[in-house]
Amino acid sequence: MKTWILILLLCLAPQVVLAPPKTFADDQPYLEVTAPANRKLQLLVAPPTILSGAAAPEVAKELADLFSFDLNLAGTFALAPAGTRPDNADLVLSTAYSASVSGLTVECRLFDRALNRELTAKRFTGTLKDLRRIGHAFSDEVLRAVTGLRGPFTGKIAYVVKSGRGKEIYLMDYDGRNPQRITNNGSININPDFAPSGREIIYTSYKKGNPDLFRRELFTGLEARISARSGLNATAAYAPDGNRIALTLTKDGNSEIYVINKEGRELARLTHNAAIDVSPAWSPDGRRIVFNSDRLGKPQLFVMDADGTNVRRLTTSGNYNVTPRWAPKGDRIAYARQESGGFQIYAINSDGTGDTQLTTAGSNEHPRWSPDGRFIVFSSTRDGGSALYIMRADGTGQTRVSPGKGGDSHPCWSAPW
Known part of the structure; x- marks a missing residue:
């Protein structure tokens, strides 16, 4: 691989x-x-x-x-x-x-x-x-x-914390207060994503040896392993309807994007390409999916219909563009681009125009929108170790919110509680 x-x-x-x-x-x-x-x-x-x-x-x-x-x-x-x-x-x-x-x-x-x-x-x-x-x-x-649009401040942020040789999932208020540990298994737990309700998350864990996908209810702690197919079960994202999940599977030997239901039953394979296809993210109306692929040689962003048809290239600048996420209004897509010295956060219109750099300091990755689209939360190394920051959608107001001293990454922002 x-x-x-x-x-x-x-x-x-x-x-x-x-x-x-x-x-x-x-x-x-x-x-x-x-x-x-x-x-x-x-x-x-x-x-x-x-x-x-x-x-x-x-x-x-x-x-x-x-x-x-x-x-x-x-x-x-x-x-x-x-x-x-x-x-x-x-x-x-x-x-x-x-x-x-x-x-x-x-x-x-x-x-x-x-x-x-x-x-x-x-x-x-x-x-x-x-x-x-x-x-x-x-x-x-x-x-x-x-x-006329409610704020996002009662939402929660789920994120990954480096813990010894492993990684655990934590939950905190959007401003970094009241952190609480969600997983505690000493393994590698990654890629949290909230259900549209904000009441449950999915994440990938190696706790049973294979990178399997789990779904966890945050209020009860009830958990189910919903995808344990051979190989990777990773970079999963809820559809806006809360009933479907797009994710990356390697069960057939190559990294492809699939859709399963929330119980884990396979619904469809969306990509059929010898390239590496990962990191699917749904448009707010559930009709399209943006994803990463190196089918043209280097990782770029592509958009396809939710059934896998009508694939088109989204990014035309940069040689290494990854981890896209669609804005709640459907007009913009945030992503990370590798540049000299690390990654920077960009946002691009959903039609491929208006590609704009939002960060410059340190290495910045894994952008996720607030539920109202006003803000983006992301991880950055600008102060040394990896920490979480929030900025307005235009890149202004960049503010550290990490409760820890380093090792925080991969945030996602829930709907208001």
């Missing part, structure tokens, strides 16, 4: 209660932006106040810091400096809370000063361990109120 595919495969790898939002008229579901087009909306994150009971400075600080991080990353807003008067901001995000050992209540409001009205408000109840989820949920709501 060729060197590049070996490298690709072996290196991979309590209820919060939300009260109904108080919003303005149903016929105006989101804010008509009132700021000039050449500047961002000035957003003031006001210091949280107390609803009742004793003050909890740590709660107030965590909420304020969380809102600032989320909404600064969004790129839609310019955060007003501390001490800014509310009447000098376009939008004001205010929060009030009551916190005790037994429970937590948080009320959040977004006010538009120019329109002189409240755009959205929500009341959350839970416990102190739900604090960050509550904050991310309102950040999602702020983006919905301003842009």
